[in-house]
Amino acid sequence: SQQGEEDPQALSIQEGENATMNCxxxxxxxxxxxxxxxxxxxxxxxxLIRSNEREKHSGRLRVTLDTSKKSSSLLITASRAADTAxxxxxxxxxxxxxxxxxxxxxxxxxx
Amino acid sequence: EAGVAQSPRxxxxxKRQSVAFWCNPISxxxxxxxxxxxxxxxxxxxxxxxxNGVVDDxxxxxxxxxxxxxxxxxxxxxxxxxxxxxxxxxxxxxxxxLGTEAFFGQGTxxxxx
Numbered sequence: 001s002q003q004g005e006e007d008p009q010a011l012s013i014q015e016g017e018n019a020t021m022n023c024x025x026x027x028x029x030x031x032x033x034x035x036x037x038x039x040x041x042x043x044x045x046x047x048l049i050r051s052n053e054r055e056k057h058s059g060r061l062r063v064t065l066d067t068s069k070k071s072s073s074l075l076i077t078a079s080r081a082a083d084t085a086x087x088x089x090x091x092x093x094x095x096x097x098x099x100x101x102x103x104x105x106x107x108x109x110x111x
Numbered sequence: 112e113a114g115v116a117q118s119p120r121x122x123x124x125x126k127r128q129s130v131a132f133w134c135n136p137i138s139x140x141x142x143x144x145x146x147x148x149x150x151x152x153x154x155x156x157x158x159x160x161x162x163n164g165v166v167d168d169x170x171x172x173x174x175x176x177x178x179x180x181x182x183x184x185x186x187x188x189x190x191x192x193x194x195x196x197x198x199x200x201x202x203x204x205x206x207x208x209l210g211t212e213a214f215f216g217q218g219t220x221x222x223x224x
Contacts, residue, residue, distance in 0.1 A: 048211075088153055088154075097142045099213060101153040101156075103153045
């Protein structure tokens, strides 16, 4: 079943601009994770934020989590052509080891 | 540390034929997932193992799909007979435990013609 929903479905920006993607979910979670998928490849883990955290940084990535609104956002600052990929959020409810995935945001960085 | 290994990378078969995919997770990872990913969509869980036991196979089309995890390590996913709508990327992933990230293989791209 799909729990996470990413918004927007697609995003095209100029290199150097910031990109923001959002994820909404339906049930209580233990943590929320963001992954990147380059065309034709497997998913790569970017960042994990726990339910008791509100913000987390990793390099040019900033993730926020609002459990009251059941939503998260991923901000990529100073985007590069190499950031072109699809980005997925996955929610971890902890009770059964299951990860629930959204449909993803396709990000295109124009040079 | 070696990553999740999957084979083959690509497979083209005719409808009604059978096909098998293999996955070797990261050593020590108890949880193993098989996902189906159709172009433009997110991963859809087919089956989830905890060691060699099935945790969730509610979305596995059991009339044609089967999966096993040998001795709680390697896993195989089989489709028999294949349909055109089975064309997708099949992803294997493993996790060391609760609340941790998942590690994915490169996937197998299946085309059914």
